[in-house]
Amino acid sequence: MSATNIPTLELRSLEVAYTVRGIDREVLRDVSFSIAPGEAYGLVGESGCGKSTAAFAAMRYLPRNGKITGGAIFFEGKNIVEMADDEVSGLRRSAISMVYQNPATALNPTIRVGDQVAEVFQLSGVSKSDSLAMAQAALVQVQIADPAQVMRRYAHQLSGGMAQRVVIAMALASNPRLLVMDEPTTGLDATVEAEVLDLVRELRRDTGTAVLFISHNLGVIRNMCDRVGVLYAGALVEQGATADLFNNPSHPYTVGLLRCIPRGGLHKSADRLDTIPGTPPALGTHFDGCVFVDRCALVEDKCRTVQPQMVNVSDSHVARCLNSDKASAMPRSIEQIEYASQSGIHATHNGDTLLSINHLSKVFTQDGHKVQVINDVSFNLGFGETLGLVGESGSGKTTIAKLVLGLVSPEEGGVVTLDGKGLAKTLNRRDVHDVGAMQIVFQNPDQALNRRHSVTRIVGRAVERLRGFNVSDAIDRAHELLSGMRVEASLHSVRPVQLSGGLKQRVAISRAFAGSPQIVVCDEPTSALDVSVQAAILNLLVDLQKQDQTSFIFISHDLGVVRYISDRIAVLYLGRVVEFGTSQRVFNGPFHPYTEALLSSVPNVDGTIRKRIPLTGVVPSPSNPPSGCVLNPRCPRKVGSGYESLCESEEPDLNEVEPGHFMRCHIPVAKLKQLQS
């Protein structure tokens, strides 16, 4: 057998179990796949399905309570399950490397970045002084500007994207033949994510390294991988060449996952998102038949008793389903809520302005420097309307939300008007009605809900405070709200820690709706959730809006989600609104150059190839904004537009370029349209 026929990595019937409270619980069930030299293999699935376990098993690194209970892992033909520890360390030094989900914590906080990269070279016997030079070269390879300076920094002095580049440099330093990447771009801005993915693609082309790529993001997987495996409850349920699998998904789980994603111009006005009913099985649940039976729309009696085998869908595509031929046509799964509306006070104001904010600015003082994080932002929000706020981290999305809510007070001249009434600048000077009228749902319900209180108490307290109900009425109303949000009655007395992420977020939404709010600010409400849960939460929000004419200010870095749920969208850059318009206008163009770059950086799950419009450089510090248009040093359309000198000297106004479509750009919209076609 020639060397080229040996896969770089092969998992053969791998079984991994975690010991929890003395009992072994299966995490990976009979998982087999292989990665050829130079191939990129993607593993997708929701959280808790065993993706990361598979990744770490490939490194033979399992948590203290984890063990391999069956099967084998071959690296270039050698079973690493049976290898001695020294030999495994040797492989990690020279042949297998890993890139982690959270680059900031993967770096040692007390050792300079350069020394940490140099360490890899030293481990393979290079002298200390040579290793430092090689580390610097490694940082050049991952396109870090000013590597000499970055070498001397500590982890906390790096941005997320920069830290991930350093980790990638560290991983590539040993010239590995296999690179395991575990959610390498999760938590990074879309533009940074696109840059990191471009980098990985380029490095792969140059080095021919095989990659095991783990992600929950189907778009990223589609764009990065040659072949894909779908994991559910620790079992590989479908596998195939990327295009085959995405174009003809043949396992009900894969079909469900793809249908959950708000994509391709879906909008709440016309389309309801599919969900996958139920929840993934608890760790180590035993199945006689298929692992997906409890949530499958095509389930039959035999599915519960017969373990399905992989069946060929095509030459390069297999699915573990008895009904794989029917999967892509399976019935849709759409749930409706029954939410008992009690307010009824603002039912039919459609089209009128509910909230208007005028000339909001915010200056923070940081180490004695004035930093203008929000610069003269104005917009209106109508009854029952959703305004999406998008922009990279640091663009001021969350600060605007806080200004509106009164959590921070605006500078002199900024006014927030709700339903014709000027609001006090800070929350503690607003009356109960005003406080109840505007509420917030946070990204992380774990931190937003009091873990010592029961679910009923959390919601009940809010009803008491904001509606002035007595305790027993408040509890009744809390139960009503929770049931309306599809939190079952049996869960009303438990504490948040016993709930799944999606249920916690439903509790948080119930709490926000306790005071019959007119406006709810949603700050990345689905970013920490799996796509199937995200779809259910988005459906819930849309239903609530239809019933009560509730308005939303919706913050998200996920442009697909924002596009789906928003009526109008404000694109923010460095505390300024650079583009404002209907969801349709903002997403279909003509685009502001910043929006254009932002949109082009999103990995597309539909597989259509788009040319990425790169934003060069990093977001400038708001303490020292560039002169002229703040975007000009990074603007993809400035050079060659004929407006260079104007862009560099004068800040453009937010002009109405089409009816209802505003842009802050010197380049005339006709010219932009022409450049973008």
Added chain:
Amino acid sequence: MKQFILKRLGLSVVTVFLVAVIVFFLTHILPGNVARQYLGRGATEEDLAEFRRVFGLDRSLLAQLFGWIGDLLHGDLGQSMQYRGPVSDILLPAIGYSSKLACVAFFLIVPISIAGGVIAAMNRGKKIDRAITVGGLSAAVIPEFVWAIVLVLTVGVTFQIFPVSAFPDEDNRSILNQIWHLILPSISLLLVLFGYIARITRAGVIEALESDYMRTAVLKGMTRRKAVSKHVLRNALLPTIAVIASQIPYLIGGLIAVEIVFNYPGFGTILKGAVDARDYSVLQSGVIVSSLVIVVFQLIADILFAVLNPRIRQKVTE
């Protein structure tokens, strides 16, 4: 960094000043007449007046306070009521003795406790871990003067391994012999502090062992031993340093009790003598000196913490 140290130094000065004020008023609101208590019932009014004049007790409280603090700043600790001589003549030699004991105790306690914590963390859940954590905690519940007595009676008297006095005879006062005599008193302090310091070290090491950067180090292909020494210890010892610094006051308190048991002519013995004899000037100065020591060690700990932790170092240099 310089600015950070200056700021901390300023805070330390304020702390010591506040301690001085509090100590002064505490000793002066004690019930009874100082002169009467000191000279006894037989003293005449003239004796009392003379005593008050000599020790400045006839002035107003504020005048006394500022006079005393002024003297302190000039290095004048005042006159001992008991010995009728300068307090410094009594206190300084005693401080010298106590420093020797404290040094020996410190260099015994810190390395052993940290090593114990690291060993426990590296063998988490095993017998040796349980022995260290349970043993350390059990030892810590017994006060140091009880340990001192137990140690004197067992390894001192019964087995005669260590000398029972902390102070060598006049014929052999070599440094080694002095240290040898100080080991037993130090062990009684070690037994009390070991459990605490070891436990904090253990927690710090376990946290670092489970950190993502430790995982990175191991997956770079480092051996576990090397990864521990390069990546774990420095991060793990940060909280330990803070704990050790916070234990310095306890160490000083412990010294007093232990010195008395071992009949060691240190600071603690003098302070106890001053309490017994109601020698207020020695007592006041003694407390000031010990607060000074605590403040200095806290300062050293803060600086060390900043030097080891780049995040704080950067914050303080900004």
